[in-house]
Amino acid sequence: MLLAVDVxxxxxxxxxxxxxxxxxxxxxxxxxxxxxxxxxxxxxxxLAMEGLDRSSVDQIIYSSVVPRADHNLTVLANKYFNVDPMFAGQGAAAWDFEIDVEQPNTLGADRALNCIAAHELVGGDMIVVDFGTATKFEAVDFNGAYKGGIIAPGINLSLDALVGKTAKLPRIAIRAPDNASVIGRNTEDQMLIGVFWGYVAMMEGLIERMKAEIGRPVTVVATGGLAILFDEKTDIFDRIDADLTIRGLQILADRASRRAGA
Structure with missing residues (x-):
């Protein structure tokens, strides 16, 4: 079995x-x-709670945007699974698609994996949206080439900045507003409207601009924990896949194995 780890x-x-x-x-x-x-x-x-033994894991692949964690994950693979892990974007698991931007080596592993998985599972011209600490928008063409994208503060970062830099605004939970009104009647509602509907407007505006620049029919694929929440209030997403990044790791590991056996 394959253990895929996304840091x-x-x-x-x-x-x-x-x-x-x-x-x-x-x-x-x-x-x-x-x-x-x-x-x-x-x-x-x-693993024990799932009725599985460590010996069932014979392949491990990691992706990481936190370099300080890499060594400890290698220790985990070597010491406890007796496996030499693959790292996404390196060695046998090197990227096998075109990264058509000015600084290809700066593309984060999570973003690259989202592009791989979306192209494999959906195909065609795509915009991939990933809701994480930051929200990333990726443009992927019909050949699977990465053409560039956008990085925006994640909604929780935006809320943290709002609350952290003000003396009296309370901490609120991110959720969909109770109704479509954008005129709040109390402080918490006003904050929720600003954060939630403001974020929806940002996404809709950026995706509309990306589609116009691409100039061809585009499928919009979303992933990340907040994708389903936003999908309830906007029709900009064509497909939601909460496991897109992890699926990209599995696809990359499978390609690496097939190349090694060729």
Whole structure:
């Protein structure tokens, strides 16, 4: 089985694949100080709860936007699974699609994996939207080439800045407003309207501009924890896939294995 691990700025997602099927997935807060032994203590318990043994894992692939975590994850793979892990974008798991931008080596692993998965699963010209610590918009052409994109503050970052830089505004939870009114009658409603509908307007405006610049029919694919929440209040997304990044890891690992066996 394949263990795919996506290290983001906020969370680390572990997913166990049997072929192309996700058997189970787990999530833990990102902490670059967490050792390989600490990861193992947590992960072995979860495997046992699923009735699985560590010996069932014979392949591991990582993606990471937190370089300080890489060594400890390598220790986890080597010491507890007796596996030499693959790192997305490196060696056998090097990117196998065109990155058509001015600085190709600066493209984050999560963004590259989203492009790979969306092209494999959907195809055609696409805009891929990923809701994470930052919200990323990727333009992918019908050949699977990455053509560029947009990075915007994530909605929680925006809310943190609003609350952190003001003395009296309260902390609120991100949720869909109770109605479509954009004239709030109290402070909390006004904040929620500004954050939520402001974010929807930002997304709709940027996607409209990207579509106009691409100039061909485009499929908009969204991923990340907040994708479903926003999808309830806007029709800009054509497809939601919460596991897009992890699926990209599985696709990349499968391609690497096939190349090695060729």
């Amino acid at each position: 983001g700025n906020t969370n680390v997602v572990f997913a166990l694949f049997e072929g192309a099927e996700i058997k189970t997935r787990w999530r833990i807060a990102t902490d670059p100080r967490r050792t390989g032994d600490e990861y193992a203590t947590w992960l072995m318990q979860l």
